[in-house]
Amino acid sequence: xxxxxxxxxxxxxxxxxxxxxxxxxxxxxxxxxxxxxxxxxxxxxxxxxxxxxxxxxxxxxxxxxxxxxxxxxxxxxxxxxxxxxxxxxxxxxxxxxxxxxxxxxxxxxxxxxxxxxxxxxxxxxxxxxxxxxxxxxxxxxxxxxxxxxxxxxxxxxxxxxxxxxxxxxxxxxxxxxxxxxxxxxxxxxxxxxxxxxxxxxxxxxxxxxxxxxxxxxxxxxxxxxxxxxxxxxxxxxxxxxxxxxxxxxxxxxxxxxxxxxxxxxxxxxxxxxxxxxxxxxxxxxxxxxxx
Numbered sequence: 001x002x003x004x005x006x007x008x009x010x011x012x013x014x015x016x017x018x019x020x021x022x023x024x025x026x027x028x029x030x031x032x033x034x035x036x037x038x039x040x041x042x043x044x045x046x047x048x049x050x051x052x053x054x055x056x057x058x059x060x061x062x063x064x065x066x067x068x069x070x071x072x073x074x075x076x077x078x079x080x081x082x083x084x085x086x087x088x089x090x091x092x093x094x095x096x097x098x099x100x101x102x103x104x105x106x107x108x109x110x111x112x113x114x115x116x117x118x119x120x121x122x123x124x125x126x127x128x129x130x131x132x133x134x135x136x137x138x139x140x141x142x143x144x145x146x147x148x149x150x151x152x153x154x155x156x157x158x159x160x161x162x163x164x165x166x167x168x169x170x171x172x173x174x175x176x177x178x179x180x181x182x183x184x185x186x187x188x189x190x191x192x193x194x195x196x197x198x199x200x201x202x203x204x205x206x207x208x209x210x211x212x213x214x215x216x217x218x219x220x221x222x223x224x225x226x227x228x229x230x231x232x233x234x235x236x237x238x239x240x241x242x243x244x245x246x247x248x249x250x251x252x253x254x255x256x257x258x259x260x261x262x263x264x265x266x267x268x269x270x271x272x273x274x275x276x277x278x279x280x281x282x283x284x285x286x287x288x289x290x291x
Contacts, residue, residue, distance in 0.1 A: 004090065004146040005029060008061035010054055010077050011095070012040040014233060015121070016067035018128035019094075019154045021046050025131075026153040033057035035077075055084035063150055064114070065092045070242060071101030078108055087113030090146045092137075094119050096178070096239075098246045099168045099253065106166035115143040118165035120174040121155065125234040131155065136177075138162035138169040175247045179261060181218070182240060182247075185281050186264045188222045193288035202227060222282045231279035240281035241268035 005028045009020050012034040020043050023030050030048045033056070034040035040050045051057040058064050058081045066074050074095050078085075091114040093105055102118055109116030117139030127133050135151045135158040137144075144160065151158045162169035195202040206223055209215045225231065244265045251258045267287035276283040 003029075004062045005149055006061050007031070007063045007065060007150065008033070008058040009048075009065045009067065010034075010057060010081065011067035012043060013067070014125050014236070015128050017043060018125065019065070019067060019133075020048055021129070022131040022153045023150065024048060026149065028149070028153065031057045031059075031061055054078075054081035057081070057084070058086075058089075059084035060086060061089060062086065063090045063092060063146065065150070066095050068095045069239070070095065071097035071105065074101070074105060075108060078105075082112060085112050085114065088115070089113075090115045090117060090139075090143045092117045092119045092147060092150065093165070094121055096120050096174060096243055096246065097171060099171055099175070099250045102168035102171050103166050109165075115140060115146070116165040117143045117147065118161075118168055118170040119147075120171055122174065122177055123155075127156075128154070134159065136161060136170040136174050138167060139165040172250070175243070175250050178243050179247050179258075182244060182264055182281070183260060184216065184218050185222060185240070186260075186267055186284060188219050189226065189267075189282060189285035190288055192223050192226050193285060225280060225282045226285050231276070231283045233278065233280045235281050236277065237268060237271055237279055237281045237283050238277035240284075241265065241272060241277070244268060 007023055007028050008031045009016060010033050012020060012032055020030055020032055024047045032040050032043050032048045033051050033054050044050050054077050068074050091109050106116045117137055119137040121133040121135055123133035131154055133155040135155040138161045140163055161173050192202045195205050206220055247261055248258055267284045270287040271284045276286055
């Protein structure tokens with residue numbers, strides 16, 4: 001019987017590194033790879049084995065997790081990993097990708113005898129570090145059982161959206177949830193900017209809505225970051241811009257107009273153009289000013 005505590009994690013950025021440390025903390029044997037190896041090396045001190053190639057990292061692993069930038073990066077990486085993949089391994093594909101990407105990834109998994117799970121996560125740096133992500137997943141029952149310890153390590157809750165990963169059921173749910181998060185991010189940035197433009201202390205805005213139906217912990221979190229000029233990335237603006245493009249593509253295919261999201265995409269574009277792409281997505285705030 002496969003030991004599904006033997007895990008390979010491909011991609012050790014902000015989210016991947018946090019997930020890795022929680023897997024190690026909960027007794028998983030972890031093999032890691034990142035295209036820029038220097039980003040993976042610090043995990044060796046936590047007990048991970050760091051490898052120079054994706055194929056080496058996945059060799060013998062019963063569970064493979066991908067946490068990369070987009071669908072193209074996932075497919076390219078898995079093609080590189082192919083010589084080391086074990087038939088029957090579970091592939092938990094946790095990167096946020098496009099709806100159209102998922103069937104291609106699932107087909108690759110089937111071609112290599114993998115149990116494919118469409119498995120993006122909800123959350124940013126802090127919940128990832130605390131092991132309190134929300135796991136979204138779609139895949140066969142056999143994979144569900146195998147992923148219990150992994151899901152428990154990285155998240156506080158798992159929502160199964162379907163039993164066939166190729167349908168992108170979990171990815172579709174993730175894009176809906178992300179759209180809501182991004183809308184809140186833009187509304188917070190614009191409201192703080194408007195307050196400043198009108199000579200109002202932004203804290204007065206927060207104090208006024210506090211405790212009412214319009215209040216939201218996320219608004220306080222992002223408004224506080226803006227007030228402190230602290231844009232250390234919890235979730236990078238460039239990643240949020242990428243997710244926005246995925247949402248718009250999915251909406252267009254479904255015949256749904258997304259006027260607010262389209263405006264948000266333009267805000268992210270302007271913020272990226274002025275050098276804020278590597279900062280937290282709250283830096284979309286700067287799109288409110290011409291200078």
